[in-house]
Amino acid sequence: MSVMPLLVICSILVAGGFLLAFLFATRRGQYDDLGTPAVRMLFDDVEPK
Amino acid sequence: MNQQNTHTIDHHLHCAHCGDVCADASITLSDHVFCCTGCASVYELLQEHNLCGYYQDGVQTGVSQQQSHRDRQAYAILDDPTVAARFVEFADQRRIRMRFALPTMHCASCVWLLERLPHIQSGLISAEVDLQRKTIVVDVVPGALRVRDVAELLRSFGYEPLIHVEGNELSREQQRKEATRGLYLRLGVAGFAMGNIMMFSIAQYLAHRNGTTTIDPTLVAVFTWLSIGLSIPVYVYSASPWLRSAWAALRQGTVNLDIPVALGITTLFVRSIADIATGASEGFLDSFAGLVFFLLIGRVFQQKAFDAVTFDRTVRSFFPLSVRRDTPLGEEVVAIDALRVGDTIAIRNGEVIPADAVLLSPVGYIDYAFVTGESVPVECSRGAMVYAGGKVVGTALQLTATRPVSQGYLASLWERSSARTSRDGYRALSDRFGRLFIWAVITIAAVGFVLWLPDIPVALSVFTAVVIIACPCALTLAAPITLGTAMGILGRRKIYAKNIDVLAALDDIGAVVFDKTGTLTSSQPNVVFHGDELTHDEYAAVVSVASHSTHPISRGLASGVSCAKDVGDVTEVAGRGITGIAHGHRVHIGSMHFLAEYGIADPKEMHRHATMVAVDGQIVGEVTPRAEFREGVGELLSALRQQGQRCELLTGDSDRDRDLVSALFEQDAMTFRASPSDKVDHLEQLRRRTRVLMIGDGLNDMSAMAVADVSIAVTDNTSTLAPASDMIIPATHIRHIADLLRYAHSLRNVIHVALWFTMLYNVVVIAIALTGRLTPVITAIMMPLSSLLVIGISVGGAHLFARRVA
Known part of the structure; x- marks a missing residue:
């Protein structure tokens, strides 16, 4: 059972990584508009001439 | 055919x-x-x-360019740095970020086109569209393009940016976004902490059997300390909206709805830490984190529901946003707020005078249709006072502002009238009720705690459950959401209410008072020609010449012909007359004064105020506007009578049209030749008996409208707001006023249902909570659920009954 504290701490660190990713994404505004990206991905990219 | x-x-x-x-x-x-x-x-x-x-x-094709062919000058105002700054969100050396509202954006092709603007226009770094909010954010290379250039670029593609937004409209949007992000961040932290604390707790719960534990004590210590570590950010950061709000209220010596919630959260947290410190129990940190998490989720849902309700309520300003000011260096365009007393301003044809002013031009014609309801322009000469709200007809005028804009005639009327509606609100009532409610809930919770006292964990759980679950929010939500939704629905049908209090006040109306000109009758009159028999050619000539004028009487005479091609040598003296040659005839249309200038004399020296028509130098007749009811007026009156409303006519006009009107009103319900003060007296008398709705055409009945309980302005053109009225309804919708009254009544019923639901819910739920069967997490789930149900009742009810309006 002595491995448990280590595992627990590891799991918290992994989960904490996801939490940081979420906080980062939110701060960058990725959750600001949930509607338009669904439309935007339908178009092909056009290279400017 | x-x-x-x-x-x-x-x-x-x-x-x-x-x-x-x-x-x-x-x-x-x-x-x-x-x-x-x-x-x-x-x-x-x-x-x-x-x-x-x-x-x-594209699902749909592009936006037509014809409608957006506006005067390019409209964007000159964006050269004013203070105005331009409203559109700039952020700027550094590499980019300037601007945000515009584009109301015409509507489909996937719009997104496609707008986001490819950087391919077309150099100087643009990127463009990003929010389709739901109809906004675009553009990054621009500093120095390459000004705000005005971007606005004109957008307009050239048919997406005319909204520049007449209230100054802080866009920054409010920014604030809203910040608030939503903050909520998501708090939710993320709370969810993370909750998940992990629950895992530790489950291990401890499972290990507990028959009073002994099979778990390693050091592991328990690790779990406990980790739980505490995880719960601190939840208390300090995630729960801060409630804690801060409650603290602010306490410091001001008042109570607010967040106090019970803050009390519940704090009780759980402090008690848990105390228990752990003294070794009394493992605490309830899992409940605590779960409580905050679900409270936050509830808040997200509430905010989403509320956003959906309140979104799309852009009020366009009534005054022109900018004004051209003369300076020694030439003309400049300044924001209306920047106008000072003594400034010389130039107002062109069709523009509204923004402030009371003195006329500098030798002569000018001003249409006070907003103010007096008469669309026949008034002649003013140099030195005359002109008043805010007047519309310039014909030649541009030079004016000197004599009163600052905010104190102008219209502004003061607007302020006065809005003070009236906010007085009799339901808000004060619900505030007082909410305060009572909070004290009651805290008392009940305390009593529950004492009753369960020997068993501290249960007592504590009961206390928190009661405090959290009792939901007074519904009391504060029901009325604004129902009425706000209704306001949005009506707005989409072009019926605009000034605020939600107006809709509440529209219930319980006992008498409806109508103005005549511009309300029952059209403000763009059908005209009648009295005079000699005209040949076909002569008649065609008169119509063709009239079609070149923008004056209402000429417009009526031309009836639909927009601008005949075969007319030569046209001279129009704005507001006085027009002359031209068509079909081989020289035609003069105008006042006697105007005709006299051309050497045409009226042999009988009469009709001084009528509009005369002369063909080839001979007066052939006169034109008079014919009173004619708007479509749907008869229907409206019979529908109102069916509802038991007393309908009255109150007009300043002569009783020339009495015969026409008596078909609609009873003899004793008609008042003619009423001066503005007569109107006020009459309405005040009527108000002693019942609640009065005044229906007029905008500003002329201002004083009367201010007296009435609710006033509705009937307008031919909703882009010009009538500030004195509580509601604005397009003339084509006049028949729906009766439906509107019925709708207002239905709305009150919806609010009552929502309130009764809340009361019932609270009684039941508090009773259950007192039995100690509700854990804090369940209460946290149920609490937002009840608010959402109330929102559902309100929004659903408002939509359900709206089907009968318009």
């Missing part, structure tokens, strides 16, 4: 850009026909940049 119509439609040419019908095939470009050069140039631009995929991808 019908057949001919269908025949022609089949052969109409449709614009390749916007799909509108083209008048002729004169504008073509690589085998495509366009309705206007604007559409053609957009097409050309797209083709040039290899972006014609726009026309294939």
